[in-house]
Amino acid sequence: MRTFIFALLFLWGVFSYAQTAVSGKVTDENGAPVPGANVVLVGKTVGAVTNMAGMFTLETSESPPFALTISSIGFASVTVEVAASGQEVNVRLREQETLLDEIVISASRTPERIFESPVTVERFGVREIKNTPSANFYDGLENLKGVDINTNSLTFKSVNTRGFASFANTRFVQLVDGMDNTSPALNFVLGNLVGMSELDVHSVELLPGASSALYGANAFNGILFMTSKNPFDYQGISAYLRSGITSQEAAGDNAFYDFGIRMAHAFSDKFAAKANFSYLRGKDWYAVNEEDVLNPGATRADPDYDGMNIYGDEVSTSIKSVANDMVALGLLPDGAQNLVPDQVVSRTGYAERDLTDYRAESVKADFSLHYRPFADDFEIIYNGRLGRGSTIYQGANRYALRDFFIQQHKLEFRNNNFFVRGYITAEKAGDSYDMRFTGINMNRLWKPDNQWFGEYVGAYLTAFQGGAGFAPGDAPASHAFARQIADSGRPEPGTAEFESAFRQVTGSPDLASGSRFQDNTKMRHIDANYNFSHWTESFADIQVGGSFREYVLNSYGTIFTDYDGPITYSEYGAYTQVQKKVLDERLKFTGSLRYDKSQLFDGFVSPRVSLGYTAGQNRNHNLRASFQTGFRNPTTQDLFIGLDAGRAVLIGSAEENLDRYVRTYELSDIGAMVAGSPTADISGRHAYEQAYSARSVQAFSASAEAGAPNPALLTIADVEKVKPEKVTAFEVGYRGQLQKVTIDASIYYNKYKDFIANETVVVPFYGALDLSDPVDLGTGPTPRALIALSQGDFQAYQAYTNSSADINSYGATLGLDAKVMGDFDLGVNYTFADFDFDEDKDPDFRPGFNTPKHKVKAHFGNTELFKNFGFNINWRWSDAFFWQASFADGNVPAFSVVDVQLNYRVPAVKSTFKVGGTNIGGNEYFTAVGTGLVGSQYYVSWVINP
Known part of the structure; x- marks a missing residue:
């Protein structure tokens, strides 16, 4: 290199x-x-x-x-x-108003008008940042057409385009001055938690859809580019101060503060430097959904209640099985088990609001040194970015990210024709912890599961038989009494005992007793591009480039199976692009080709071809059509995770990972007798090679509960190890300027192959899956695997694999912008998105499209309603849709939001004062199941800009 x-x-x-x-x-x-x-x-x-x-x-x-x-x-x-x-x-x-004349770089890695871009591209520049009524520029991206923002928390929002969204959002890439803003270990795009200060934003460009031909792996559903201001061009000291309140029914009214400063100076025509610092602190949206995850409508009165934002109640078992074991051990008289129903009972959990203080904080700093040795366009740049944040992240569980720290350092050489840059991303989890395991292990700390369930059974029998003043045979009252007795001594929130247990559990990285996760993962990246157009301009514009990336996973065994030291692997790629204009420069051809290779997989070729034609006497109409392919390598977690998430163990499918994750399980008394051992060692390989599909186990269990167990319902899982995901994308579009009206429309169709998906399987701790090894326990021959399922001697695993189903997504966008009533800006856009797949071919596939079918957005404003005074109003409506993710599934209702801002400029002091509010109607909503409801936010700000 x-x-x-x-x-x-x-x-x-x-x-x-x-x-x-x-x-x-x-x-x-x-x-x-x-x-x-x-x-x-x-x-x-x-x-x-x-x-x-x-x-x-x-x-x-x-x-x-x-x-x-x-x-x-x-x-x-x-x-x-x-x-x-x-x-x-x-x-x-x-x-x-010349929206189509704006210059973008991302679509072709070269400056070109949006009007002539070969693919759909959205731009959010300095003008839009000034006019957004959102509390910060990043939130303002939500008003672009085709864009979804899923609100994880106040300071952590995920941008997505064209469906298949999640908070990890592994199909979407975000670049900050060319550096990938993705957490290399946790795999989520960090949004603007530790991103860019709005004072330093020069432009934001967004490419919806596949972009692998130029940007490689994972530029699959879209890519977001944030470019900062060069200190040679933008000098001086600028600052902003913003404060206000967030208002939510569950959390009340809470103050927030946001401050930033930018300093930039060119010391000569050869050397310039800049530094940025910003700080935000507030209170996050409380998540207080207590709906039963598995049985909607149930309450804590249900013995097997599992509340959405209640943690610790995921631990459950059949009290019939507990009673059988207690009788076998002589703790209950023979026959007592016949009075205990075959009822699953869960432990009492803690509410999320008791397990976090909902602190939302973001501290960002960056500095750059720019050197032009020849005082021309050749520039050497060092850029360092540091960020620390506290927020809530929702993945398989809900995580309290506390003092999460990430740093990036980049060295870049560039001029108008080329760039070479290398950067490193390093992260530390700080004091972050898993809130679900906090609840689970706080329960186990004060009373182990076997003791709690034993006390429950004993108290149930007492009440059910008429003791303790209860009427005999009253099952609901007996369950309530049993929980009261089993919960005796339970630390209550706010007490010293609770705080002591909380500190002990969140301070331990061992998920058998704690909930803290550790992480010191790094990612190293180098990429380069050379534009030969200054040599080949008489023929065509030609570019070549390439990249190399290396991951160093280091979670100390808390996320990955890196128990013995860091896991390292790499990937690389190279590409070329040719652009040519013909027919009086009306017809523009763009062709790209890229080859990528991961150390763990075969190489992949990504072509892209597009045609754009500019029509009309005034060249004010442009038609475009493109064909491109994209791919996405499995993430670090898809490959090397080994994490017990409570309801299931997440296990990555890299070949070396399957045998590295081994866990020892204690068997039931009957299971120990059948297996000939009190324990069983289960590896990750069992999940891929020795398991039943979870769907079939659920069907078999239902038949058993109905009194007619049907082993024929069990299906042996056939889980292939994960491989890269591919997409073939087709798009046509139109851009036009009709007097004062700008039109931008597009239609796309995507075909996916080897779609990366999760499949939940169930591993019995003993027995042949084909039921060929029956044993007689006195009731006739019974296959050992069926005994394992009946005795609770099994574990659910979430395996990472590819769907065999044919999966397609398709959609359209239409945007209209116009000047009306003189100088008023009016815009409206509509987005349609949907998908389909062959459900019969893969009935266990969980698509997780997580995108509304219909969205409408509009804005109305005037930057100069009268001298130095402007305003802007944004409205957006989102259709209802079904959210599907590892944390929880459920319906997301339709919602509409109105944001407003008024601004007044005082040129004498180079200041702009703004008053604004988001969701001013106060209609609380959510964009994903399990998160806090998004309330209203009101603010005043003062921006000083030279």
Whole structure:
């Protein structure tokens, strides 16, 4: 790699020198400089950006005459002719809504107008950040068409496009200045918890759909690019202060505070630096859903109650089985077991609100050093990002992330034609813990399961037989009395005993007794790109590039099976892209091809082909069509996880992982007799090779409860080890400018192959799965595996595999933006998304589409209603949909939200004051089952920007 970097630098020095230099200044109609304006050579990829004074310098190997297009958000673009080298170009831009003239880079890794982008792309720039009524710019992304934001908590939100969403969101990539913002161990995109300060955001670009041809593995359902401001172009000190309240019925009204500062300075035309710091603190949305997860409508009066946001009640067993064991041990008289029903009983859990303080906190800092050794476009950049946050994350369980820390460090070499960058991401879990296991192990700390259930059975028999003042045979009263007796001595929230137990459990990483998870995982990444267009512009624009990534998993055995030390593996890829314009530059062809290879899997080729045609006398209509493929490698957890999540053990399917995870289970008394041992050692391999499907075990159990057990219902699971997931994507679209109305529409269709999915299986601790080994316990020959299932001698596992079903997703978006009543901005967009799959081919497949079929969003505002005063109103409606995830399944009702902001600018002090509110109607809603309801947020802010 070192040789590769030196070779690219050499090529730059030999071939990328400029022959023509053009400089100038860009101003608005009032003569004020326009910073951040794009200056692009017409028909080429060469460009420059104006600095804070509106000045620019562009160097190119193109010989005059040629044309430049100057554009900026909110202004009409201007094309000027350059007749000679050294010419000074001074341009005055006229204000105009020109959404399609905005310049994006992400779609083709080269500057181009949104209007001519070969695929759908959304842009959220400085103008949109200023106008968003959301409390921060990241939340404002939710108003883009085709975008879903799933609210995990106040400070942790997941952006997704085109379905199959989860909070981990492993099919979506987020890049911050080219660095992947994904947690390498926990696999979730960190959102803006430790991301970018809004003061430093230059632009946000979003590509919905597959982008693997240019961006490699995991750029599968979409990719989000956040680009910061260069200190050479944006200098000075800027700051913001925002404060207000969050309002929720469960949590009440709570204050929040958000502060940020940016400092940037160019010390010369060769050296510049910047630093950012921001801090947010507030109270998270309380999650207080007590609906029974497995039996909706049930309450704690049900002996087998398992509340959604209640933890510890996942531990359950049949008290009939407990009574049988107690009789066998002589703890109950013979025959007493006949009075005990075959009823599953769960322990009493703790509410989530008792297991966390709901602290929401985000501390972000970053700094950059920029060096231009030749005072031209060649730049060497060091960028360091540090973030610490406290929030709630929902995966298989609910996790309290406390002082979660991540850092990224990048070194980049670049100019207008190439970049080479390498970065490292390292994370630490801090004091984070699993709230479900906190509840489970706090229960076990004060009273072990066998003692609790034994006391329950004893008390039940006392009450059921008419003791303790109860009427004989009153089962409901007997269950209530039994729970009261078994819960005696239970630490209550707020007591010293509770706090002591909480600290002990959350401080231990051993899930047999604690709930803390440890993590010191790292990811190293290098990528490079060279644009040969300055050599090949007479033929076509050609780019080549590649990347290399290495994972170093280090969870100390708490998440992965890295008991003996870190697990390391790598992947790499290379790509090329060709773009060509013909037919008077109306027809644009883009073709890309990428090859990727993981150390653990075979290589994969991702092609992309697109055509765009600009029609109309004024070139104001553009039609596009694209075909592309994408793929996604299994995540670190898909491969190497080994984690008991309570209801099931999560086990990754990497070959070396299957035998590394081994757990010893204690057998029931009857099971010990049948197996010939009091314990059984079960490895991860059992989940893939010696298990029944969970669906068939449930069917068999139902038949047994009905008094007619039918072993023929049991199906041996056939779980293949996970391999990369693939998608073939087709898209057509239209963009157009009709007077003051901008139209952007698209339709897509995706075909998935080897869709990565989870399959829950049940491993009996003994016995042949084909029931070929019966044993006679006095009631006739019974297969050993059936005895294991009847005695509770089994464990559920969640295996990572691929679905054999044919899975397709499809959808459409339509966006309209217009100027109405003079200078008022009006926009509305609609998104449709749906999927289908062959359920008969894979009945155990859980798609987890998790996306509303219909969404409508609208905005109305005016940046200059009168002098220095503006406002904006956003409204969005989301259809009801079914949420399906490892934590819980359930319906998400339809909801609508209104956000409003008013702003007033005071140029004399370079300040903007804003008053705003989100969900001002106060109609609380949720976007995923198990999370807290999202309430209202009201704020005032003061932004100082030079």
